[in-house]
Amino acid sequence: MKALVYTQPEEMTFRDEPDPEPAADEVLIKVEAAGICGSDMHAYHGHDERRIPPLILGHEAAGTIVSGPGTGRRVVVNPLMTCGQCDYCLGGRSNLCRSRQIIGMTPREGAFAEYLRMPERNLVTLPEGMDPVHASVTEPVATSLHTIHLAARAVYRPLAELRSLVIGAGAVGLAAALILRHQGCTDLSIGDTNDLRRKTAERAGVGAVYDPRRETLEDASFDLVIDAVGGEVTRKVAVEAVKPGGVVMHIGLMDSAGGLDIRKITLQEVTFIGTYTYTMVDFRATVAMLNSGALGSLDWIEQRPLAEGGAAFQDIDRGSTPAAKIVLSP
Ligand SMILES: [Zn+2]
Ligand SMILES: [Zn+2]
Known part of the structure; x- marks a missing residue:
């Protein structure tokens, strides 16, 4: 072959x-x-x-x-x-x-x-x-769905009420934003340093699309932050951006160390959750979700x-x- x-x-x-x-x-x-x-x-x-x-x-x-x-x-x-x-x-x-x-x-x-x-x-x-x-x-989107399932258990309010940030507009980040939107989230931002990918995210209509190199986010203003890059820089941004009592979901595997302000995580009761892949239940649900058109075209x-x-x-x-x-x- x-x-x-x-x-x-x-x-x-x-x-x-x-x-x-x-x-x-x-x-x-x-x-x-x-x-x-x-x-x-x-x-x-x-x-x-x-x-x-x-x-x-x-x-x-x-x-x-x-x-x-x-x-x-x-x-x-x-x-x-x-x-x-x-x-x-x-x-x-x-x-x-x-x-x-x-x-x-x-x-x-x-x-x-x-x-x-x-x-x-x-x-x-x-x-x-x-x-x-x-x-x-299905595979990358199931990773996003698994992340949202874990996040939903850790936040104190319905997902739809949250102010959410997704870092990284590759398939996993974009799908996480699409799933949040499908769950009723309207206050949603997504950031990526790549101009072309930002355009794609804009076209997908997931929310406010920003360039992290040009715009700085207001500190401590998001209930939920999803780091779909997983590098030292993005972890730092994620922890800075999350509100007291908020949740950071860490999916990306770019590098292994740095970026965590453990003092803030501790004093402000930030929940930091690592997440990896999906279960067969997430996987089947993702096939159905993709096929139903819930995530758009x-x-x-x-x-x-x-x-x-x-x-x-x-x-x-x-x-x-x-x-x-x-x-x-x-
Ligand atoms: Zn993969
Ligand atoms: Zn086993």
């Missing part, structure tokens, strides 16, 4: 690879769409010790089962492989599974390929007529051929695409 292989830092090679061989509990999927994630970009720069070249990256996929039970079924892939048996899996928090693993991470090949093998229990059937390109953003997704995936990585790296998500199709 053809695949887009991460061969060394800053190098993606479109080449022939052996077809995947499904294990006993797995099926073979013909990939129709696979999105490029921020974590794939992190690997591309050689900054992810969990993704060692040569490796087929990609974990945001939709396609059709072509062998094994359910042949012909159109599915979206939950890429989070969990054991199904540990205390977290059994307790409804499978995203914290003690042996969790994501496809497209060494040693498990990912979805930037014509074919992908997956356990059947990781697949969700697509509603009739759902575009696989739309379905392929999804025109912030750009589809490109898998063979041109290398150029897509370069464009994302240079910030020269307005798309919040580029999806590759074999």
Whole structure:
């Protein structure tokens, strides 16, 4: 099969690879769409010790089962492989599974390929007529939905009443803003340093869009802040922007240290919550939400051929695409 292989830092090679061989509990999927994630970009720069070249990256996929039970079924892939048996899996928090693993991470090949093998229990059937390109953003959007679910438990008022800020207008940040809007939030701001992405966020109509390099936010003025970047600078902004008693949700994985004013967090009872991926419940709810049109037209997704995936990585790296998500199709 053809695949887009991460061969060394800053190098993606479109080449022939052996077809995947499904294990006993797995099926073979013909990939129709696979999105490029921020974590794939992190690997591309050689900054992810969990993704060692040569490796087929990609974990945001939709396609059709072509062998094994359910042949012909159109599915979206939950890429989070969990054991199904540990205390977290059994307790409804499978995203914290003690042996969790994501496809497209060494040693498990990912979805930037014509074919992908997956356990059947990781697949969700697509509603009739759902575009696989739309379905392929289920993974990042489920991350946003999981974040909103956690935030809703930590805030003291209904989400719709909150003054909210989202930092970062990539797919996860933009989807978080779209979900908040869908939940009735009207006092919503979203910031991004990339001009093109800000335009995309403006078009999506999520709220006030601002450029953090030009505008400073009023300190301590937001009930809920979602950091979808997760760098030292954005953590600092998040903690400064949050009101006393407010909630900061930290999703991004840009870097690991700095930016936290622990004194403010303590004295002002700020809740700081780290959040990672989603459960299967979030995942199914996201498919339904995307298909219902609740999050709008999804025109912030750009589809490109898998063979041109290398150029897509370069464009994302240079910030020269307005798309919040580029999806590759074999
Ligand atoms: Zn992802
Ligand atoms: Zn488990």
